[in-house]
Amino acid sequence: MADITQNFIFNPLWAQVFALLALYLTLRNITLSKKLVVGSDFQQLILVLFFGSILFAVLGLAGIPAYQLPVTLAVQAISAGIFLKILGRYTKKNYYAGWLLALNAVGFLISVTLAALQTAWFFHFWESALIVTNWGYVAYQFYEVSQYNTPKSGVLLDARGTLTKLTLWIHAVILLLVPFGGYQIPLVQMVLLPLSTLVYLWTLTFWHRRAYARMSHQRDLMEKNMNSQYEFMTRIGNAIAEKLDIDRVLDFVVHSAVKTANADGGAIFLVDEFDDVLRVKAVEGDFPPPYDVPAKVKLKANNLENFFKSTPIPLGETIIGECAATGKPIFVRDSKLDPRMVHNSRMDQIYIASLILTPLMQGKKVFGVLAIASRKSNHLFTREILGQIKTFGDYTSLTINSLYTYLQLLEKQEMERDLGIAAEIQGQLLPSHLPRVSSISLAAFSQPAKGVSGDYYDIINIRKGQILLTVCDVAGKGIPASLVMVMIRTITHLVARQPQMTVSRILDIVNWGIAGRVSLDRFATVAMLSYDFASHQLEYSNAAHHPLLIYRAEQDDFETLDTEGIPIGLERKTRYNQINTVLRKGDLIVLYTDGIIEAMNEKGQQYSLESLQVVIREHHQESPEKLKKLIIADLEKFVGKAKQHDDETFVLMRVEH
Amino acid sequence: MDLKIRKSAETYIIDVNGEMDLYNSYRLKELVMKMLEKKVEQFVINMENVDYIDSSGIGALIYICSTIKKMNLKLVICNIHGSVKKVIELTKLMGYFPIAGTVDEAIQKIAAE
Numbered sequence: 001m002a003d004i005t006q007n008f009i010f011n012p013l014w015a016q017v018f019a020l021l022a023l024y025l026t027l028r029n030i031t032l033s034k035k036l037v038v039g040s041d042f043q044q045l046i047l048v049l050f051f052g053s054i055l056f057a058v059l060g061l062a063g064i065p066a067y068q069l070p071v072t073l074a075v076q077a078i079s080a081g082i083f084l085k086i087l088g089r090y091t092k093k094n095y096y097a098g099w100l101l102a103l104n105a106v107g108f109l110i111s112v113t114l115a116a117l118q119t120a121w122f123f124h125f126w127e128s129a130l131i132v133t134n135w136g137y138v139a140y141q142f143y144e145v146s147q148y149n150t151p152k153s154g155v156l157l158d159a160r161g162t163l164t165k166l167t168l169w170i171h172a173v174i175l176l177l178v179p180f181g182g183y184q185i186p187l188v189q190m191v192l193l194p195l196s197t198l199v200y201l202w203t204l205t206f207w208h209r210r211a212y213a214r215m216s217h218q219r220d221l222m223e224k225n226m227n228s229q230y231e232f233m234t235r236i237g238n239a240i241a242e243k244l245d246i247d248r249v250l251d252f253v254v255h256s257a258v259k260t261a262n263a264d265g266g267a268i269f270l271v272d273e274f275d276d277v278l279r280v281k282a283v284e285g286d287f288p289p290p291y292d293v294p295a296k297v298k299l300k301a302n303n304l305e306n307f308f309k310s311t312p313i314p315l316g317e318t319i320i321g322e323c324a325a326t327g328k329p330i331f332v333r334d335s336k337l338d339p340r341m342v343h344n345s346r347m348d349q350i351y352i353a354s355l356i357l358t359p360l361m362q363g364k365k366v367f368g369v370l371a372i373a374s375r376k377s378n379h380l381f382t383r384e385i386l387g388q389i390k391t392f393g394d395y396t397s398l399t400i401n402s403l404y405t406y407l408q409l410l411e412k413q414e415m416e417r418d419l420g421i422a423a424e425i426q427g428q429l430l431p432s433h434l435p436r437v438s439s440i441s442l443a444a445f446s447q448p449a450k451g452v453s454g455d456y457y458d459i460i461n462i463r464k465g466q467i468l469l470t471v472c473d474v475a476g477k478g479i480p481a482s483l484v485m486v487m488i489r490t491i492t493h494l495v496a497r498q499p500q501m502t503v504s505r506i507l508d509i510v511n512w513g514i515a516g517r518v519s520l521d522r523f524a525t526v527a528m529l530s531y532d533f534a535s536h537q538l539e540y541s542n543a544a545h546h547p548l549l550i551y552r553a554e555q556d557d558f559e560t561l562d563t564e565g566i567p568i569g570l571e572r573k574t575r576y577n578q579i580n581t582v583l584r585k586g587d588l589i590v591l592y593t594d595g596i597i598e599a600m601n602e603k604g605q606q607y608s609l610e611s612l613q614v615v616i617r618e619h620h621q622e623s624p625e626k627l628k629k630l631i632i633a634d635l636e637k638f639v640g641k642a643k644q645h646d647d648e649t650f651v652l653m654r655v656e657h
Numbered sequence: 658m659d660l661k662i663r664k665s666a667e668t669y670i671i672d673v674n675g676e677m678d679l680y681n682s683y684r685l686k687e688l689v690m691k692m693l694e695k696k697v698e699q700f701v702i703n704m705e706n707v708d709y710i711d712s713s714g715i716g717a718l719i720y721i722c723s724t725i726k727k728m729n730l731k732l733v734i735c736n737i738h739g740s741v742k743k744v745i746e747l748t749k750l751m752g753y754f755p756i757a758g759t760v761d762e763a764i765q766k767i768a769a770e
Contacts, residue, residue, distance in 0.1 A: 274662040274669065274692055412680065454712060475712035475719075477679055521686070521716030525748055544749040566749050570719060594747070646711065 078102065080197050084204070103133045131175060138171050141200055164203045167196035221384055228260045229391055236399050246403060247282070253396045254284040257372050260392070261356070261385045266372040268360075269313065269320055277312035278324055278369065287373055288350035291318035292343035298350060323357040324366045329393070330357040331386045336377075346377065354380040358393035362401050370396065415478065419450070422482040426453055429485055435461050439533035441656055443624035445632060446649040447595075453477070455593045455647040456485045462496050465533045468503070469651055471591040472526040472568070473545065484522045484569070487514050492528075503528045504541040504578035507568065511543065515572040523569040527591055531583070536655070538589070541578040543568045546592060549609075551616050553586030558613055588620055588627075588654045595646035599635055602642045607635055624652040660688055668699040668764055674706040677714030677741075686717045689724075698730045701763040705736035710744055722754055731770060733763035 081102040145164045239245075239252050250268045258266040265287030269278040289308045297307040316325040319340050323330045332355040335341035344352055352373045360368035370393045374381060426448075434442045446455055454477050460468045472488060474481045491510045495501060507528060514524075527545035531538045540548050540561045547562035563577040583589070592612070599607040615634045619627050631650070658675040669692060673685060689700065702721070707714075718734065725732040735757040737745060745751055757763035 274688070274697075275695070276664075415680070473712060475716035477713070519720065521682075521713070521720040523712075523716055523719055525712075544747070546747065564749065566753055567719075570723070570753065594744075 080201060083201060134171075134175055138168055138175065138196075141168050141196075145200070145203070161203065164199050167199040171196040225384065225388055228256075228388065229395075232256050232260070232392060233395060236395070240399065240403060246400060249396070249399060249403065250282040251284075253370065253392065254282045257370060257389055257392050258284045260388055261372050261374075261381060262379065263372040263381075264375040266370070268368055268370050269324070270368040271315070271324060271366060272312065275312065276315045278315065278320060279312050280309050281368070283309075286375060287371070288352060288375075290320065290341070290350075290352055290355055290371070290373065293350060298348070301349070304349060319355070320357060320369055320371065323359055323369045323371075327359045327361060327364070327366045329359065329386065329390055330355070331381070331383075332356075333380050333382075351375055353377040356381050356386055356389045358390050360393055360397045360400065362397065362404075367397075367400075418478040422478045423448070423453075425479070425482040426456075426485065429456060429458075429482075429489055431457075431459050434459055435467065437467070437533065439465075439656055440467070440531070441624050441654050443628040443652045444650070445628050446647070447644070448647045449595070449644045450477075453647040453649075454481050455595065455649040456488065457591070457649055457651050458489060458492065459651070460493065460496055462501075462530060466530060467533075468492075468496050468506075468528065468530045469589075469591060469653060470526060470528040471545065471593060471649060471651055472524045473593045473647070473649075474524040475522060475567075480519065480522055484514065484518055484524055487518070488524060488526065488568070502541075502578060503530050503539045504563075504576040507541050507543050507565070507576040508574070511568045511574050511576070512572055514569045515574070518569060523567040525567045529589070529591070531653070536582050536584065538581050538583050539578050540581070541565070541576050543574075543576055546594065546597075549590040549592070549613075550581070550583070551588040551590070551613075551620055552584075553588070553620060554584060556617065558617075583655045585655055585657055586620070588616065588624075588652065590616065590650060590652055592650035593647060595644075595648035596635065596650055598646060599639050599648060600642055600645065601639050607638050611638065620654075624654050628652060658682075658684065660685060662688075662692075665701075665760075665764055668701055668767055669697050670701040670703055670760060670764075672703045672706065676709040677707055677717065678709070678711045679713040682711075682713045682717035686720055689721045693724070693728070693730075699767050700725060700730070700732040701757075701760060701767070702732070702734045703736050703760055703763075704734060704738070704741055705760075707741055708739055710741045715744060715748060715750065718754065719750070731767045733757045733766050735760055735763040 142165070145161055145168070235256070236249060236252060239249050242248075250270075254266045254268050257263070263285070265283070265285035267280055267284070267287045268282045270281045271278055288304065291313075293304070293307060297303045313321050315321050319330060319332070322340075332338045332341055332352075334354060335344045335352050341352065341355070344350070353376055354374040355371065356373075357369055357371045359366045360370060370389065372381075372389060430446060431444075434444060442459060444457055444459065446453065446457060448455070454474045455472070456474065457471045458469075460470075462468050470492065472485075474484045474488075488510055491513045492506060495506055495509050507526060510526070524543070525545040526543040527540070527548060528542075529538055529540045529548065540563065542548070542561075542563045543565045544567040547560040550559045550561065551557075552559055561579050561581060563579050565576045566574060590612070597607055597609045597612060601607075611634065612631065615631050616627065619630050622630065628650075635648075658673065658677060658681040661672040661674070663670050663672070671685070671688065675681075677685070685702075692700070700721075702718070722732060722734075733755045736759060737756060745754065755766070757766045
């Protein structure tokens, strides 16, 4: 004990402080210049203590008064332990060697105390204990280094790992030599043992520094990535906001992809829906075809460009077709190493060094391919760029999908506005009141689905004692359909009153007037009848509408009348037939559109002609106006809460005398 | 409604999936017009997966059918069934449209003409 105190007191303190300060500054410089990121001030202080203890040990060996040897060892152990602890906090790892070292240090101190108290037995006991902890420490270090030194850890320490192992072996050999007094040799104790710890710490620190550098590199890349992607998204959004133009969006996408990847050129290919081929849509920079082209084409840049733009690529053929067919990105990092690029030679006009293709998808369907190429063999694309281009592709797909949806929505909105105008026109078309005559009584009902109808009915007094009834169903809705109604109505009103006119003749003329003048898909089915009060004669002509339904009061039964003929508006030369019958008192005729008998309930069942007949038969003696209400009520009861999907129209006429 | 195109020799088969109504029938029309521009000459419209058609759908078919007739090209509509068949029967267009039972029959019909 006296020795320690003496050494302590006689140590030239200023020299020690100076030495520590010099060490601290040196280390600080090293750590700063090499970016030793674990180098907090506290940790550096610990390192200083560690190196200091080695320095003093060497000084002690050289005969210069320094710390007592066991104390130096204890300082080493404690400082190395703390160092590992801090390193562990940064690397999120547990270095148990640190705890073993701390245990070791306690052992050193106790053994020093026991030695000073001159209790030999305890001295030996503690020395044995010390050796045991030392073994543990060495064994653990072995384990740890072997862990890091595998490919699985992601860190190959290579030469450093080997060096660490070497020093650990020396440590182990020294421990083996303990029974022979090897441990007592000052050089061994003072220098070799700390050396193994030193190498170990250095290795760990190096590993950590490398891991950190890799991490921060990735973070920088990610940040750059995020920035370029954010910019891409903002600008693609602006491009859409400015003008709803898909071509412009595509141009912008290629431009951004080429810029981000620092590529020489890029292109977007779109799938032609019905040819199963891909066509070049947007090209940026220098993007040669990534497949072999005829030699003649290669000679002139102009030819090459024309060839590329005008030659479609079948799905599944060439590397681009492959990308579209599989829906998976293709990454040709180095064209020299890819069998798909064998046609590619460096002297060639169409040389490509590195290529990335990514599909543009709508759901699971590929609608295009985004491609970028580098033509410089010293600039090959990396995995990071691949990731970025994939993201670009995904985002482009998303944008174009929304754009399509939006355009469809716009179209639908326009259609709906159109329907509003049409509804207004139709309001003017239907008769405002029904003729009142004593021979017959009438009722009419028309209910459009979604506010605008394709149905039209009319009741016209042709001349005294004769009435004309018509019901028609025009294909489609909106203004074009309304215009067809206007035409039917106008022509019918114009010709119906002419002498010798028959219903079939009216249909002929209506058809002649409309066919070829309106778009072919604006056809109409028309049922038309005239009834003469005096003769009770009914004429009926049908242009592909539902047959006429007649309730015969006398027989209490139904009869249907029909004639041949295709819808109005298809062929100019169509001639319609007519059929005549005689009505009696109480007979009821029903003109209706398919919206009535095909009205659906929530179960998807249709109202049917039979249901209509049941109501009519049951209430035939009621006035048509009353019967109309009963039919509507029955229909509503059947349909329940289901949505009306088609226009519903019917006209009733009963012979009163 | 979803439209798909496949090819059998020189004949293009359009598979129509879903309902053909006011809001989408124009798409079939547009597609056929586009195909005509590209000099397609033989068409089969497969209605196997169409369970509902309204008058606009019929209108579209009439438009397509008459346009193709006028150009002296070939069209057959096949697999008409259920309510679609009923509507076409009702509008007396069974004779107006060139109709076949199945896609194969439609192709044969075109080849035979």
